[in-house]
Amino acid sequence: MKANKTKSGSHNTHARYSASGADTWVPCTKSVSFVEKLRAEGLVPQRSMAGDAARIGTLAHDYAQFLLETELDRDPKFMAMPDELVDDTLALRGYVDRCLDTVGENDVVIVEHKAYLFYLPTETGTSDWVTIHRNKKGKVKGLTVRDLKWGQGPYTMKLRSYNNRQLAIYSLSTIHDLVRDGDMKMDYNLPIIMELDKPRVSGDAGTWELTLGELVEFCDHIRESSDIIKADKETKFAPSTDACYFCNGRTHCPAKAATPLVFVPADMDMKPVSLEACVQLYLMIPQLKDVMKVATDRLMEHQESTGKAPEGTKLVPGATRRAYMSPEVAIDFFEDKGLSEDDYLKPPAPRALIPMGQMEKVFRGDDKKDFQDILTKNQSPPKLVADSDPRPDALTNLDELFDL
Numbered sequence: 001m002k003a004n005k006t007k008s009g010s011h012n013t014h015a016r017y018s019a020s021g022a023d024t025w026v027p028c029t030k031s032v033s034f035v036e037k038l039r040a041e042g043l044v045p046q047r048s049m050a051g052d053a054a055r056i057g058t059l060a061h062d063y064a065q066f067l068l069e070t071e072l073d074r075d076p077k078f079m080a081m082p083d084e085l086v087d088d089t090l091a092l093r094g095y096v097d098r099c100l101d102t103v104g105e106n107d108v109v110i111v112e113h114k115a116y117l118f119y120l121p122t123e124t125g126t127s128d129w130v131t132i133h134r135n136k137k138g139k140v141k142g143l144t145v146r147d148l149k150w151g152q153g154p155y156t157m158k159l160r161s162y163n164n165r166q167l168a169i170y171s172l173s174t175i176h177d178l179v180r181d182g183d184m185k186m187d188y189n190l191p192i193i194m195e196l197d198k199p200r201v202s203g204d205a206g207t208w209e210l211t212l213g214e215l216v217e218f219c220d221h222i223r224e225s226s227d228i229i230k231a232d233k234e235t236k237f238a239p240s241t242d243a244c245y246f247c248n249g250r251t252h253c254p255a256k257a258a259t260p261l262v263f264v265p266a267d268m269d270m271k272p273v274s275l276e277a278c279v280q281l282y283l284m285i286p287q288l289k290d291v292m293k294v295a296t297d298r299l300m301e302h303q304e305s306t307g308k309a310p311e312g313t314k315l316v317p318g319a320t321r322r323a324y325m326s327p328e329v330a331i332d333f334f335e336d337k338g339l340s341e342d343d344y345l346k347p348p349a350p351r352a353l354i355p356m357g358q359m360e361k362v363f364r365g366d367d368k369k370d371f372q373d374i375l376t377k378n379q380s381p382p383k384l385v386a387d388s389d390p391r392p393d394a395l396t397n398l399d400e401l402f403d404l
């Protein structure tokens, strides 16, 4: 492994409206000036109070950086393992290994890269890990950007890599930096892989893979919100569970107060709720599912008859699902590539094929391209989602959608 590029810094930065707060200020452009006003009035602290969890998260990032730079022979300044992390040694090691696993022979890596934010170039955000994939001649052929999430709470649990604004901001900002420094060219076909790593939360956050062109397109709505905030006009309150969850102005916000039904907190404390009430709620799950289905059907009918999504919702294309063409084709392919059964079958009997997302990581270069040829892609039906969903509302007519 060759990994010799050093360009690092502390990840702990505070932009006026940061990548980590993007789920608040992108949909609710009013939140930035509103919180600044509350701060000026002394109604909220000047800076978010970093609690113990945030402090330990910073320690974990710093120690992970030390471990990674040690593995990369970069001779970092020694850091003893903080006592707060002793119980999570294995989790930290898992993160380190998964980062190192992304590095091929000609690749270059950057640890804790502080990049100028693409939407606010006077301020910076930090990518925890970037692998710059290169061919033998040093030409950049893709990037993997990884972000460590040390939390264990309900917010971290529900985080996914797909459509993650923070990851997108770190990735595009880092790419702008690399292009500016002459380390790569702005090739819009370049594959970008983004991964959240939540080592203390069971379950995989998944991988979000797209081309640089698609990433730029995804980031348009982030840039638009930033432009509105910078111009300091036409900002709007846009309350929603996700936007208000971490907003520092939430306890003083008139818009949030006016829409109480939106706010079922993801981490609602159920301890004070009686056991009997919990049982009642639990038994209602099938009915609630039915109610949600009826509501969704009715909204879809409205869409079909009017050609427009009901206000507050929009239609997005269904996910593209990939599958092996057939088990036989997949097995032939793996055998051709010199893999044994233990490499491509799950251990317990009856042995099934290892999912393609995992197998894909085994291959590089042309082998990876060949691997794509044994997969099929199916488009799921379009989906009605909330307006605040980051996916573009490119299609508003059902006929067009079904013609896809």
Ligand code: SF4
Residues within 6 Å of the ligand: 024, 028, 030, 031, 034, 237, 238, 239, 240, 243, 244, 247, 248, 249, 250, 251, 253, 254, 255, 256
């Ligand atoms: S509480 Fe919600 S609606 Fe109010 S400013 Fe914050 S994000 Fe916007």
